[in-house]
Amino acid sequence: MTARTLLGLAFAGLVLIALAALPFFAGPYAVTLMIGMTGYVVLATAWGLFSGPTRYVSLATVAFFGIGAYTVGVLSETLPYPLVLLVAALIGLAVALVVGLSTLRLAGVYFVIFTFGLAELIRQVVTWYEVNVTGTLGRYIFLPVTPEGIYWQLLALAAATFLISWGIGRTRWGLALKVIGDDEVVASHCGIDITRLKLALFATSAVIITLVGAIQAPRWTYIEPSIVFNPTISFLTLIMALLGGADRLWGPLLGAIPLFLLFEWLSANFPNHYPIILGLVFIAIVFLLPKGVLAALESRLGKGGAK
Amino acid sequence: MKSVQRRHVLRVMAAASALLATGIAPGALAQDRTSVKIGYAISKTGPNAGGAGITTLPNYQLWVKDVNDAGGLELPDGKKLPIEVIEYDDRSTSEELVRAVERLATQDEADFILAPWGTGFNLAAAPLFDRYGYPQLAVSSVTDKAPDFVKRWTKSFWMLGGGHDYAGALAGIIKKAAADGTLNNKVAMVSVADGFGIDLVTAARPAFEAAGIEVVYDKTYPIGTSDFTPMINEAKASGADSFVAFSYPPDTFALTQQSQVADFNPKLLYLGVGTGFPIYGKNNGDNATGIMSLGGIDPANAENAAYRKRHEEVTGQGPDYWGSVITYASLQMLQEAIKRKGLDREAVSAELSTGTFQTVLGETKMEDNQLRTLWWTGQWQNGQFVGIAPADRAGASQPILPRQGWKK
Numbered sequence: 139m140t141a142r143t144l145l146g147l148a149f150a151g152l153v154l155i156a157l158a159a160l161p162f163f164a165g166p167y168a169v170t171l172m173i174g175m176t177g178y179v180v181l182a183t184a185w186g187l188f189s190g191p192t193r194y195v196s197l198a199t200v201a202f203f204g205i206g207a208y209t210v211g212v213l214s215e216t217l218p219y220p221l222v223l224l225v226a227a228l229i230g231l232a233v234a235l236v237v238g239l240s241t242l243r244l245a246g247v248y249f250v251i252f253t254f255g256l257a258e259l260i261r262q263v264v265t266w267y268e269v270n271v272t273g274t275l276g277r278y279i280f281l282p283v284t285p286e287g288i289y290w291q292l293l294a295l296a297a298a299t300f301l302i303s304w305g306i307g308r309t310r311w312g313l314a315l316k317v318i319g320d321d322e323v324v325a326s327h328c329g330i331d332i333t334r335l336k337l338a339l340f341a342t343s344a345v346i347i348t349l350v351g352a353i354q355a356p357r358w359t360y361i362e363p364s365i366v367f368n369p370t371i372s373f374l375t376l377i378m379a380l381l382g383g384a385d386r387l388w389g390p391l392l393g394a395i396p397l398f399l400l401f402e403w404l405s406a407n408f409p410n411h412y413p414i415i416l417g418l419v420f421i422a423i424v425f426l427l428p429k430g431v432l433a434a435l436e437s438r439l440g441k442g443g444a445k
Numbered sequence: 446m447k448s449v450q451r452r453h454v455l456r457v458m459a460a461a462s463a464l465l466a467t468g469i470a471p472g473a474l475a476q477d478r479t480s481v482k483i484g485y486a487i488s489k490t491g492p493n494a495g496g497a498g499i500t501t502l503p504n505y506q507l508w509v510k511d512v513n514d515a516g517g518l519e520l521p522d523g524k525k526l527p528i529e530v531i532e533y534d535d536r537s538t539s540e541e542l543v544r545a546v547e548r549l550a551t552q553d554e555a556d557f558i559l560a561p562w563g564t565g566f567n568l569a570a571a572p573l574f575d576r577y578g579y580p581q582l583a584v585s586s587v588t589d590k591a592p593d594f595v596k597r598w599t600k601s602f603w604m605l606g607g608g609h610d611y612a613g614a615l616a617g618i619i620k621k622a623a624a625d626g627t628l629n630n631k632v633a634m635v636s637v638a639d640g641f642g643i644d645l646v647t648a649a650r651p652a653f654e655a656a657g658i659e660v661v662y663d664k665t666y667p668i669g670t671s672d673f674t675p676m677i678n679e680a681k682a683s684g685a686d687s688f689v690a691f692s693y694p695p696d697t698f699a700l701t702q703q704s705q706v707a708d709f710n711p712k713l714l715y716l717g718v719g720t721g722f723p724i725y726g727k728n729n730g731d732n733a734t735g736i737m738s739l740g741g742i743d744p745a746n747a748e749n750a751a752y753r754k755r756h757e758e759v760t761g762q763g764p765d766y767w768g769s770v771i772t773y774a775s776l777q778m779l780q781e782a783i784k785r786k787g788l789d790r791e792a793v794s795a796e797l798s799t800g801t802f803q804t805v806l807g808e809t810k811m812e813d814n815q816l817r818t819l820w821w822t823g824q825w826q827n828g829q830f831v832g833i834a835p836a837d838r839a840g841a842s843q844p845i846l847p848r849q850g851w852k853k
Contacts, residue, residue, distance in 0.1 A: 270665070360568035405541065
């Protein structure tokens with residue numbers, strides 16, 4: 139390990155400590171904001187973990203997010219909280235493996251449509267089960283978790299996600315992923331086991347997303363499928379990761395934070411025009427920054443240097 | 446000498462800050478106060494916007510207009526302050542609602558926060574109302590767990606009853622009519638596979654069984670269903686005199702139309718949300734007569750009639766016959782409690798819990814933080830949706846059974 143990476147790690151650790159200390163200085167509204175923001179940072183980074191290198195656009199974010207939240211809803215009264223989180227992660231993993239095995243051979247737009255359908259499928263299955271087996275649709279979550287507790291859990295999850303993402307980039311896996319992203323045929327000719335690699339990555343990303351849903355669920359007290367399987371979550375995650383640049387470690391972070399703050403500012407100041415402005419922002423991102431903020435910055439700096 | 450000085454300085458500072466914190470600041474605020482901040486977050490967009498836009502939002506707007514036209518909210522000292530509204534759109538997502546309520550409480554420092562629309566959303570907001578000490582007048586939420594909730598959140602008020610109340614009242618009506626020989630004791634029942642439908646049907650099954658009513662057809666359909674012909678045909682063939690649908694507005698309208706097309710004439714027809722919308726009565730005219738649903742009004746209550754007229758004039762649409770008037774009454778209770786106790790939220794909550802209020806519903810009083818004087822079943826009669834159960838409540842109309850056939 140070079141001195142530079144050590145320095146970087148130390149700096150990241152300091153930032154993490156500063157963020158963790160925030161609830162002691164800032165008011166409850168700041169904590170609420172940070173919960174939302176950290177949640178989306180983790181979602182976007184986890185999304186970028188799989189979709190960045192492989193360029194598979196997944197709209198299944200909310201499927202796993204909802205699985206996590208629902209698991210907490212179902213088990214919060216019967217199991218201790220850490221075990222509930224563990225079970226949620228395991229369910230997310232199992233679903234990701236089944237889905238991954240059956241679909242990662244799909245490519246392009248077929249994969250997008252499949253993942254979008256997956257979220258709807260899981261929502262309908264949960265609804266069907268609740269209607270026909272348990273006879274209730276809503277689930278109550280009465281857990282003694284404070285907003286600060288939720289924030290710290292999300293922060294820890296964010297740190298873990300960045301470590302995983304950074305770690306993968308430094309291994310042979312990271313290299314192999316870059317090859318897959320550039321050309322799958324070449325990758326398979328190089329002897330890379332494409333399917334297994336993609337599956338492992340998809341599963342990792344899915345488990346993290348599941349945990350975000352599970353950690354945030356106690357904030358809502360009451361959940362039902364239409365609340366936790368809200369497709370907006372998938373779209374927001376996607377646009378945040380794209381804005382930042384999904385194939386870079388810090389890209390999703392740089393997309394999630396400004397967009398989250400923008401949405402918050404819009405809904406506080408322009409509650410009645412929010413959907414219109416949101417649509418315009420989406421269009422602007424796609425037209426002006428198709429490769430993300432980081433890539434745009436680099437190309438601009440690069441040009442500046444050439445002059 | 447030195448230490449004495451330091452102590453002296455410290456003491457003065459402590460006294461000054463204590464004075465600033467407790468004495469001066471609120472006094473100055475009360476004098477400078479030029480308005481009362483009332484905030485709410487409601488679903489103006491997204492899937493919940495339809496319900497919120499009929500039952501809740503127009504009443505919030507009507508109430509604010511009524512109060513401000515009268516010079517503002519009256520305080521115990523007789524002074525009137527206009528209402529300043531802070532309105533947010535929760536976009537039908539829980540997380541957005543949670544953040545908006547937190548914003549209202551901590552950033553905007555609203556004096557009072559009005560409840561959101563929907564059972565799930567009122568529950569999502571309840572811990573926040575509780576933590577920041579705001580009374581929560583939850584109207585548009587039907588839940589059997591209200592007695593538990595009022596223990597958990599002592600300033601929460603639940604004002605629309607629970608599934609068991611509505612199902613039990615319906616079972617009572619069918620049981621009585623079956624005993625008279627007006628109906629047979631068979632029921633065909635369909636329900637939407639979503640919160641409302643499931644709550645009601647889960648409560649209805651044991652209620653019917655306890656009343657000795659046989660459920661001969663019991664089917665659940667997914668939300669968004671538009672073709673009910675198969676269900677109508679099966680219900681028709683089931684031999685039941687009563688057809689019950691715990692449906693959502695689009696389903697309610699579709700079931701009405703398709704029953705006419707199929708010439709399906711159950712002697713008792715009970716439909717879900719939407720039956721109490723004014724547009725339902727307008728669209729179906731004479732054919733609405735005899736159709737039952739949840740809610741209702743006392744047609745002889747003049748105050749309620751005046752409220753309905755004003756609602757239509759101010760908001761451009763009529764109020765529904767179920768939650769609307771309760772929503773408006775809940776605001777009148779808040780207004781009166783503020784008049785009696787001022788802007789102290791603790792005292793206002795206590796007053797809401799124990800006081801008796803004169804509202805558009807007549808004399809209104811909470812029981813265990815719940816409004817229990819409600820119309821559990823209503824029926825369209827002479828162009829109005831009137832309350833028929835509980836039958837022993839003052840102002841109850843007599844149910845018309847059997848229902849007339851469709852006129853074409």
